[in-house]
Amino acid sequence: MGEAHGFPGMIGSLDCTHWEWKNCPVGWQGQFTRGDHGKPTDMLEAVATQDLWIWHSPLFTDVLQGRAPPIDYSVNGRQYDMGYYLVDGIYPEWTVFVKSIPSPQSDRHKLFARKQESAREDVERAFGALQSRFAILRYAARYWHRSTLSDIMYACIILHNIIVEDERDSYARAGNYDLNYDQERYHPIPEAEYQRGPIDGFSNLLLRNKKIQDRSKHAQLKNDLIQHIWDKFGGRQVNN
Template structure:
């Protein structure tokens, strides 16, 4: 009469894992397109319900204070929320009609670009808007936090980029520290790509 929870989970995982269209396996799974969409929606809602309080949330004021203190202690950057970067993740189940659209010449296979902010503990944060918390450096209060980025990003007040050609000793030291701190996001991407 109806599908069990296990059948719905299996259908949702098959659609999400293999990247197939909702009507592609109606003969195999005996699931209509409408039911398949409902299974994926139901599965997504269940994942959200189980994990949103800890993993799918915006950082609280307490979290931000912890990030401030950890980044200042570890890297020497007060007011830093994390490192921002992007990476290409192979899209093995890319539909044939889209392959050319998602393939770059230097990579040679379809990819999806993942852009994220990660802290030193590999936590990938979703902040939506800049948090309204101040931090102080040398007695001067600043209203908005910032992220460490590299040269691919535009010049925004919330992005701190290293010098492309550091000339002075001070600029060289800053760029070295900034590059060291940006290893957090590279490490997070490394973990994601291994799983």
């Protein structure tokens, strides 16, 4: 699906949305208020794909535990074995995040920034669809307990995904996108097996964590994607 945007290996778009919390307890309002919002909010961080499907994803938990499905793709003639998310500038420069270029100067950078920001709108559209379908999310939450807010948000996301799944055939007709998430290559997460004694493979977990946070790999992947998008689209959209 990422290749349709020009981003092979892309898992989806990752971003946050804020839901105003009118009845946030006074003692909590400081930690739930951001300067750019000015009011207490509860935050939803979600991954969405082009068909507006919102994924139930623990992000990097399965990767750290070595249970994530294998992934292998090529960008600009270089092989990679870890997927990534398209994000905005607030996220760190990790291997698993690809950000836009602020104030791009060259034609290559301008094209990459335009493509990245366009593809990242998938998650913004998903948030917009949630609010348009469920009026309760458009207005400030009037409940006292965060658990109630979470239950409401999860219920809305589940219903939203049911609608997306029901309408998926119409999305597939609109473009050549791989929207079949039920194929055999998508393996369910196995149930955790609890054992006593020292943690097995903890050193491997640390190595995977280091790989996720590799800033040099982040820069290399970004440069390869810039070249890949330039080669794929040939600068046709720079001046459009």
